[in-house]
Amino acid sequence: MKAFFIGTAACVPGAGEEVASFLINDNILVDTGWCNVLKLKDYGLAPEKIEYLILTHLHQDHYLGLPQFLFYLGIGQLTGSYKQNKPLTIIGPSEKLLYILKKTEEFLQLDHYPELIVKINPYILVPGKNYEDDKILLETIPAKHHSGGRMEDALICKLTDKTESRTLCFTGDTSYHPPIADFVRGMPVLIHDSCHTSATDAANIAKTANVGKLYLIHHPSADNDKKLREAKEVFSNSFISESGKSIEV
Numbered sequence: 001m002k003a004f005f006i007g008t009a010a011c012v013p014g015a016g017e018e019v020a021s022f023l024i025n026d027n028i029l030v031d032t033g034w035c036n037v038l039k040l041k042d043y044g045l046a047p048e049k050i051e052y053l054i055l056t057h058l059h060q061d062h063y064l065g066l067p068q069f070l071f072y073l074g075i076g077q078l079t080g081s082y083k084q085n086k087p088l089t090i091i092g093p094s095e096k097l098l099y100i101l102k103k104t105e106e107f108l109q110l111d112h113y114p115e116l117i118v119k120i121n122p123y124i125l126v127p128g129k130n131y132e133d134d135k136i137l138l139e140t141i142p143a144k145h146h147s148g149g150r151m152e153d154a155l156i157c158k159l160t161d162k163t164e165s166r167t168l169c170f171t172g173d174t175s176y177h178p179p180i181a182d183f184v185r186g187m188p189v190l191i192h193d194s195c196h197t198s199a200t201d202a203a204n205i206a207k208t209a210n211v212g213k214l215y216l217i218h219h220p221s222a223d224n225d226k227k228l229r230e231a232k233e234v235f236s237n238s239f240i241s242e243s244g245k246s247i248e249v
């Protein structure tokens with residue numbers, strides 16, 4: 001099982017950067033960043049292979065790339081570069097997912113251009129519930145994530161690829177949230193938000209959970225050295241997520 005970091009940046013990416021998002025095993029996209037589809041092309045990867053999109057939560061920087069992604073696939077259908085065998089499963093943590101999908105459809109004017117419609121299987125995964133099909137098992141607990149005084153429905157995820165029996169854990173956006181440690185206990189890799197949680201606290205979670213490796217993500221790249229130093233003081237197997245690089249699980 002591998003995860004490829006498409007972007008690692010905070011909410012507003014710098015020049016040439018992309019917001020925290022990654023591709024698991026070529027077919028599972030976790031968040032869309034601002035414009036993941038073009039980033040994937042830059043890296044020589046094929047957005048056509050994506051079968052699942054997991055939106056950890058519905059803050060704009062995590063789904064802004066959705067219209068571009070769906071437009072890309074729609075055009076691909078017309079030109080023959082994309083053949084859809086089954087609907088694209090899009091998982092999100094609340095009813096807001098349906099609202100965003102509807103708005104995306106309107107934004108792309110799909111009522112005027114029905115030839116661009118891509119079949120979608122929307123799945124509302126309430127934080128704390130699981131999603132399972134023949135290929136993947138996605139276990140979740142609620143994150144502790146708020147902005148502007150509002151709590152946000154957000155997923156902390158443990159994703160198992162059933163074909164390989166390997167499991168990757170990632171937090172999406174969350175403040176320091178000790179229950180994460182129990183949830184990811186003994187897992188090989190944890191990708192943890194280091195924007196809303198300090199590097200020290202993320203490392204505390206990794207240490208308490210006794211995970212194999214910790215990857216910090218979603219902080220400004222200017223903070224890389226400082227974040228890594230802070231994390232390593234607590235948990236020596238800490239790393240900074242790097243755009244354009246894969247990790248093995």
Ligand SMILES: [Zn+2]
Pocket residue numbers: 057059145173
């Ligand atoms: Zn957020």
Ligand SMILES: [Zn+2]
Pocket residue numbers: 011059061062173218
């Ligand atoms: Zn975020």
